[in-house]
Amino acid sequence: MAITELLSSVLATGALGLPMGLAQANLPGTQIAVDSPARKGWVMYTVQPGDTLSQIARRYRVDARAIMYSSSLEGVALRPGQVLRIPLVEEANDESRLPPGVRAYIVRRGDTVQSVASRFDLTVLGLVSANPGLPSLDRLEVGSTLYIPTGEPGLLVRIKQGETIKDVASRFGLSVIQVARANELNSPTDVQAGDLVLLPGVQARNTYDRLLQIREAERKAREAEERRLAQERRVREEARQRQLAEQRRLEQQARSRQQQQAQSQPRLRRANAVVAAAGYRWPMSRFTITTYFGQRGVFQRFHTGIDLAAPTGTPIYAARAGQVGTAGWSRFGYGLHVIVGHGGAKETLYAHMSRILVRPGQWVERGDLLGHVGSTGWSTGPHLHFEVRVGGTPRNPLAFLP
Numbered sequence: 001m002a003i004t005e006l007l008s009s010v011l012a013t014g015a016l017g018l019p020m021g022l023a024q025a026n027l028p029g030t031q032i033a034v035d036s037p038a039r040k041g042w043v044m045y046t047v048q049p050g051d052t053l054s055q056i057a058r059r060y061r062v063d064a065r066a067i068m069y070s071s072s073l074e075g076v077a078l079r080p081g082q083v084l085r086i087p088l089v090e091e092a093n094d095e096s097r098l099p100p101g102v103r104a105y106i107v108r109r110g111d112t113v114q115s116v117a118s119r120f121d122l123t124v125l126g127l128v129s130a131n132p133g134l135p136s137l138d139r140l141e142v143g144s145t146l147y148i149p150t151g152e153p154g155l156l157v158r159i160k161q162g163e164t165i166k167d168v169a170s171r172f173g174l175s176v177i178q179v180a181r182a183n184e185l186n187s188p189t190d191v192q193a194g195d196l197v198l199l200p201g202v203q204a205r206n207t208y209d210r211l212l213q214i215r216e217a218e219r220k221a222r223e224a225e226e227r228r229l230a231q232e233r234r235v236r237e238e239a240r241q242r243q244l245a246e247q248r249r250l251e252q253q254a255r256s257r258q259q260q261q262a263q264s265q266p267r268l269r270r271a272n273a274v275v276a277a278a279g280y281r282w283p284m285s286r287f288t289i290t291t292y293f294g295q296r297g298v299f300q301r302f303h304t305g306i307d308l309a310a311p312t313g314t315p316i317y318a319a320r321a322g323q324v325g326t327a328g329w330s331r332f333g334y335g336l337h338v339i340v341g342h343g344g345a346k347e348t349l350y351a352h353m354s355r356i357l358v359r360p361g362q363w364v365e366r367g368d369l370l371g372h373v374g375s376t377g378w379s380t381g382p383h384l385h386f387e388v389r390v391g392g393t394p395r396n397p398l399a400f401l402p
């Protein structure tokens, strides 16, 4: 019979007095009254109405997770009549004999199976073999006891009632002498039921494999959960990207609409752009350009200036310092208009005014008030028709203005 099979039978019988979670058969000491203080073994407990898992765990001084594990529970919910398998753990002041090559170690916060194993220069399998009841490779309960082989590693088992060293040794294919030597026993009678015995060289391969399977199952569950979360994130991110793209598309649409409007509509100029450092300034502070130089207008085939729309009464300023040449009514459609000479054959003309405030021959500085916006002469609405002439020829005012 192979050692691993033998070990399985030991584990299945719960001979080690620790949670196994294996076959249900042959559980020793399964019927222990609730109130009698059992120290180790199993209790089969029938759930009563009103019981909760944590209450039961407290009553037996075991970890609720150990009950869940050993009873194969999937959650903490219990139903009356359900039978729980409660693993009773040894208490810390265990008086049972420890083999000389084994010491007890109380698990501290932050310990892992791996860290404890390497601290005592053991393999994980070596540590598991000394603690075949370990429920998980990834979680250690703080305050629980781990057995550490300090000499030769091996499987640590607890002697059952009526069992001898010879029984245990032969079950694992060892001689009594080997077991006696490893445990420094003078006589087989040195060992009593409940004592721990180290079986040198025997490894809890099955237990270890089972723990590895649990770890693998947990890892897979974690990975599946991570994949699910990643998928959720991906879906959210895709939705966000779609939203952003749609937003960009709408913004782009709005921008091109604005550009089209800006191209088809007159420009709006603001006061702060009106005054240039030198030369010409805009003749008004706020206006809308409705007709450009050279465009075909209502009254002119070739527009000789620019039209600046503004409400009637808006002040009109001299675009540049100079002398007022003309200030009055025009026969050619300009209505009330002013012409200022700037020297060098340069003139500016201001037409369709509602009111003129300067007289011919008067000197004006750049920015001086000339009059107000109106709609006199050939005009369809209040605006300033503004011309720049060089040597009597109209030029595009935009070439002179800031």
Ligand SMILES: [Zn+2]
Residues within 6 Å of the ligand: 291, 303, 305, 306, 307, 384, 385, 386
């Ligand atoms: Zn005009």
